[in-house]
Amino acid sequence: MTIERADIEKLAELARIRITEENIAATTRSLGNVLQLVDQLQAADTTGIAPMAHPLDAVQRLRPDVVSESDQREAFQAIAPATENGLYLVPKVIE
Amino acid sequence: MSWETVIGLEVHVQLATKTKIFSGSSTAFGAAPNTQASAVDLAMPGTLPVANEQAFRYAIMFGLAIDAEIGKTSVFERKNYFYPDLPKGYQTTQLAKPIVGPGHVDIQLKDGSHKRVRIHHAHLEEDAGKSLHEDFHGMSGIDLNRAGTPLIEIVSEPDMRNAEEAVAFAKKLHSIVTSLGICDGNMSQGSMRFDVNISVRKKGDEKLGTRTETKNLNSFKFMEEAIALEVERQIDVIEDGGKILQETRLYNADTKTARSMRSKEEANDYRYFPCPDLLPVVIDDATIEQLRSTLPELPDARHKRFVEQYGLSDYDAGVLGDDATMAHYFEAATKVCGDAKLAANWIMGELSARLNGEDKTIGDSPVSAVQLGQMILRIKDNTISNKMAKEVLQGVWTGEGDPDTVIEKRGLKQVSDSGAIEALVADVLAANSAQVDNYRSADDSKRPKMIGFFVGQIMKASKGQANPQQVNEILLKKLNELI
Numbered sequence: 001m002t003i004e005r006a007d008i009e010k011l012a013e014l015a016r017i018r019i020t021e022e023n024i025a026a027t028t029r030s031l032g033n034v035l036q037l038v039d040q041l042q043a044a045d046t047t048g049i050a051p052m053a054h055p056l057d058a059v060q061r062l063r064p065d066v067v068s069e070s071d072q073r074e075a076f077q078a079i080a081p082a083t084e085n086g087l088y089l090v091p092k093v094i095e
Numbered sequence: 096m097s098w099e100t101v102i103g104l105e106v107h108v109q110l111a112t113k114t115k116i117f118s119g120s121s122t123a124f125g126a127a128p129n130t131q132a133s134a135v136d137l138a139m140p141g142t143l144p145v146a147n148e149q150a151f152r153y154a155i156m157f158g159l160a161i162d163a164e165i166g167k168t169s170v171f172e173r174k175n176y177f178y179p180d181l182p183k184g185y186q187t188t189q190l191a192k193p194i195v196g197p198g199h200v201d202i203q204l205k206d207g208s209h210k211r212v213r214i215h216h217a218h219l220e221e222d223a224g225k226s227l228h229e230d231f232h233g234m235s236g237i238d239l240n241r242a243g244t245p246l247i248e249i250v251s252e253p254d255m256r257n258a259e260e261a262v263a264f265a266k267k268l269h270s271i272v273t274s275l276g277i278c279d280g281n282m283s284q285g286s287m288r289f290d291v292n293i294s295v296r297k298k299g300d301e302k303l304g305t306r307t308e309t310k311n312l313n314s315f316k317f318m319e320e321a322i323a324l325e326v327e328r329q330i331d332v333i334e335d336g337g338k339i340l341q342e343t344r345l346y347n348a349d350t351k352t353a354r355s356m357r358s359k360e361e362a363n364d365y366r367y368f369p370c371p372d373l374l375p376v377v378i379d380d381a382t383i384e385q386l387r388s389t390l391p392e393l394p395d396a397r398h399k400r401f402v403e404q405y406g407l408s409d410y411d412a413g414v415l416g417d418d419a420t421m422a423h424y425f426e427a428a429t430k431v432c433g434d435a436k437l438a439a440n441w442i443m444g445e446l447s448a449r450l451n452g453e454d455k456t457i458g459d460s461p462v463s464a465v466q467l468g469q470m471i472l473r474i475k476d477n478t479i480s481n482k483m484a485k486e487v488l489q490g491v492w493t494g495e496g497d498p499d500t501v502i503e504k505r506g507l508k509q510v511s512d513s514g515a516i517e518a519l520v521a522d523v524l525a526a527n528s529a530q531v532d533n534y535r536s537a538d539d540s541k542r543p544k545m546i547g548f549f550v551g552q553i554m555k556a557s558k559g560q561a562n563p564q565q566v567n568e569i570l571l572k573k574l575n576e577l578i
């Protein structure tokens with residue numbers, strides 16, 4: 001699988017990462033190398049093997065439905081850039 | 096040109112757990128902003144999610160109720176997108192291995208016919224926070240109390256063909272999740288939210304048309320309106336030679352209009368992948384069987400039982416049995432008064448009219464089921480007439496006390512003493528000799544209508560307190576003696 005400049009631009013947009021013009025070529029190359037590695041892996045015959053959801057061979061332990069957290073709003077909001085009336089303020093978002 | 100509408104629903108149901116799906120924060124509604132948002136909910140670095148057992152149990156109960164296969168190995172994935180009410184930058188949800196597999200829900204339509212709607216799957220996921228777009232000096236306010244509240248998203252197949260079917264399906268789901276007790280069903284607080292996928296095609300076409308998705312409808316009425324509007328828009332566009340764009344739309348219930356929110360072309364590539372923070376959840380057969388054996392009565396079974404046990408009509412059993420709270424109310428009132436039919440009539444008639452009038456549901460009725468039962472007992476033992484009962488209901492509604500107290504306070508006891516009623520009848524007949532003469536000379540077919548006049552006069556003379564049934568009997572007897 002090859003990766004094109006347009007793929008890199010789209011990925012950067014989706015990940016909200018700014019890649020400067022001069023770095024696009026280098027990024028395309030490095031990601032391309034990673035994908036070549038993936039191509040090699042895909043050459044392995046995986047017929048009859050269920051896809052793995054997690055590298056650990058273990059299952060999730062579940063938690064009882066009991067409230068264990070207390071209100072720590074003051075502590076959290078002390079490090080927030082802007083708050084008002086208990087709300088976190090962020091640049092205006094309207095979709 | 097004849098068009099066919101195709102509708103599929105995605106329904107978000109907030110589960111009635113005490114805590115969030117991945118943290119021990121409370122999910123109680125109405126707390127001050129961000130007081131129920133812990134480090135996990137805020138996606139602080141170094142925190143890890145731990146899944147809530149009860150959320151799984153509730154999801155499995157839903158699966159069992161719709162006859163679905165339960166996903167014995169259930170995997171969480173990350174759905175990546177950026178929005179300030181989603182602090183992690185991804186929503187933890189399920190895709191390839193959801194907890195609930197294919198199932199079905201049966202609905203009944205107004206003409207009495209039945210239809211089966213297939214469920215594609217239902218998965219567990221977390222809710223996002225809330226963005227408030229009022230003016231905070233050009234900024235948006237974020238409340239993360241809701242972030243991490245457990246949801247099941249129920250995805251139907253595109254099996255519905257009009258708004259009536261879609262609404263019937265939505266109501267049935269509401270009825271199922273509230274009967275199971277896995278959701279409080281409070282639509283105005285957002286406990287159930289509906290996304291409606293709509294497309295149209297020429298009648299007879301096999302291929303589905305391009306669909307749009309109208310998001311976040313939180314009432315059955317708005318859903319009906321939004322569907323009607325969107326179907327009309329799509330048909331207009333196509334008949335004018337245009338094409339339907341696949342897009343997300345938002346319905347505004349105040350203006351009864353909808354607008355495009357974003358088109359799918361520029362949209363979201365969510366880049367799902369298995370969440371490395373959460374291991375697969377394995378559900379064993381014993382857990383499933385234990386939940387199956389303790390499932391509460393479901394709407395269809397209750398509907399059938401109401402017909403058999405109480406002799407209700409199919410329609411009445413539907414109205415009273417589909418909603419869990421309504422069903423409990425009806426059964427509690429019937430237990431007190433011992434008369435299912437009277438209880439059904441009062442609940443579906445006078446009480447429902449009052450509730451609708453004040454935009455209340457049966458759950459917040461000022462008249463309790465026991466009070467309604469007590470009032471019906473007083474109708475049955477002839478203490479009050481039906482007409483007086485309406486006054487009693489009014490009194491209980493406004494907080495004057497229990498039915499007996501209201502009857503006492505308002506002096507509403509009806510006169511059932513036959514001697515007293517006979518005297519009233521005699522007085523009225525004597526005072527209206529002209530009408531009595533008319534009655535005598537009238538032929539049989541006209542007489543029943545003329546009796547109404549006398550009954551009216553007698554009731555008036557008794558200030559509405561005479562037992563109407565006795566008045567009728569005694570009046571007829573007296574009039575017959577005169578003929």
